[in-house]
Amino acid sequence: xxxxxxxxxxxxxxxxxxxxxxxxxxxxYNCSRLVRYQGFxxxxxxxxxxxxxxxxxxxxxxxxxxxxxxxxxxxxxx
Numbered sequence: 919x920x921x922x923x924x925x926x927x928x929x930x931x932x933x934x935x936x937x938x939x940x941x942x943x944x945x946x947y948n949c950s951r952l953v954r955y956q957g958f959x960x961x962x963x964x965x966x967x968x969x970x971x972x973x974x975x976x977x978x979x980x981x982x983x984x985x986x987x988x989x990x991x992x993x994x995x996x
Contacts, residue, residue, distance in 0.1 A: 921944055928952075
């Protein structure tokens with residue numbers, strides 16, 4: 919599964935996903951690795967980008983991930 923989301927604290931949110939402390943999509947489908955992220959100066963821009971990416975095909979999302987992280991490594995936060 920691929921998860922797309924928005925947060926103002928990547929380290930906190932990644933920890934929540936990895937520890938499965940928040941019920942929902944990521945805990946249900948065991949999404950716990952951070953394979954791509956992008957920073958934005960404005961929350962409106964981040965939300966718009968997330969909505970756009972959520973509408974993409976899986977193939978297009980995979981291409982986006984592999985441009986930044988071809989090995990799909992679990993990226994460090996912080």
